Amino acid sequence: MALFLDLDNTILPSKEAYAYAIENCAKDWQGRKLGGNFLELYEAARKHVKSQLKHHSSNRLRLLCFKLMWERMGSTQRNGFQTQDIDGVLWMEDRYYLHFLSFYAEEKKKERYQTYLFPLLISLSKEFPIYLTTNETLRTQLLKVRGFLPEEFRFSLITSEEVGFEKPTKEFFQYVMKTANEDPKDCILLGDNWEDDILGASSHGIACIHIPKMWGEGDEVNPLDADETSALQKDWNAHPNPIWRASNILAGLTYARSWLLQSQK
Structure with missing residues (x-):
């Protein structure tokens, strides 16, 4: 039993936490003046990851979205992805989880x-x-x-x-x-x-x-x-x-x- x-x-409540985290990640992106529209870039990357990894648990990894965003930004500003971009990808994931967990810290009260x-x-x-x-x-x-x-x-x-x-x-x-x-x-x-x-x-x-x-x-x-x-x-x-x-x-x-x-x- x-x-x-x-x-x-x-x-x-996950939907609210995700929305809060992405909204604040957009502010972080803008604050660093990384260029482009974060929400548009993220949604495009998210759509690609979900399609590529349909029915696989990895399709839920935000890290894959952030990596793809950085790759696409790099291809428009210079010749491809660089080692230094790794710090940016990991920074974005850190910010995502910071905002994500901040939402829960307040919500549970x-x-x-x-x-x-x-x-x-x-x-x-x-x-x-x-x-x-x-x-x-x-x-x-x-x-x-x-x-x-x-x-x-x-x-x-x-x-x-x-x-x-x-x-x-x-x-x-x-x-x-x-x-x-x-x-x-x-x-x-x-x-x-x-x-x-x-x-x-x-x-x-x-x-x-x-x-x-x-x-x-x-x-x-x-x-x-x-x-x-x-x-x-x-x-x-x-x-x-x-x-x-x-x-x-x-x-x-x-x-x-x-x-x-x-x-x-």
């Missing part, structure tokens, strides 16, 4: 985390094995967890980088189930991404709670309607397993606890 939790935008989410996560981690399942590089996720989640929270972390495959592939979830050494029907997963989290886990018979908005209004948890469930089973050849949609992470976690406790009986 285990609780699987997606990390990004499920139990920590909010009442909704300190009073509600963090105590609930700690309590759940003392009751059930918790696995954080995530499409990302290990270093990035370790930095996020260390900089945001409470020290008393106990979990196992499984990243796509160490698996070699990303969600929603069967290889990723096979690795998760082998690591957890649990029967899928005794496990439940919470995630924000419909395809990566919900469809991927459902195809292995794992009960799921879809959380489209981490801090959505209300406290409802409702089963999917018949049309959604039918399409899921047809498209993914999934085992019959329950799937719900929760208003927010607190409602989802509370429902998951009740489900796990009931399953123990």
Whole structure:
């Protein structure tokens, strides 16, 4: 019996952190008068990296984007990349993580985390094995967890980088189930991404709670309607397993606890 939790935008706000970091990296770029429009250069590099490394965990490395940006800048200003440019690439990555973690340092002080989410996560981690399942590089996720989640929270972390495959592939979830050494029907997963989290886990018979908005209004948890469930089973050849949609992470976690406790009986 285990609780699987997606990390990004499920139990920590990644989209906001990424946006904050890139916005401030643009200011750093401008401050050093490096030329060009940082946001345009970054988006072009990001698009190339995502396309080149589709379905590979390395497509999430900002370092690859910064290297490509420097290479492209160098090709327009001089003849190619130079050894001295390495310092600039690494400086950009350092600035990115500085801003990224600065966002989390402030965000985690909010009442909704300190009073509600963090105590609930700690309590759940003392009751059930918790696995954080995530499409990302290990270093990035370790930095996020260390900089945001409470020290008393106990979990196992499984990243796509160490698996070699990303969600929603069967290889990723096979690795998760082998690591957890649990029967899928005794496990439940919470995630924000419909395809990566919900469809991927459902195809292995794992009960799921879809959380489209981490801090959505209300406290409802409702089963999917018949049309959604039918399409899921047809498209993914999934085992019959329950799937719900929760208003927010607190409602989802509370429902998951009740489900796990009931399953123990």
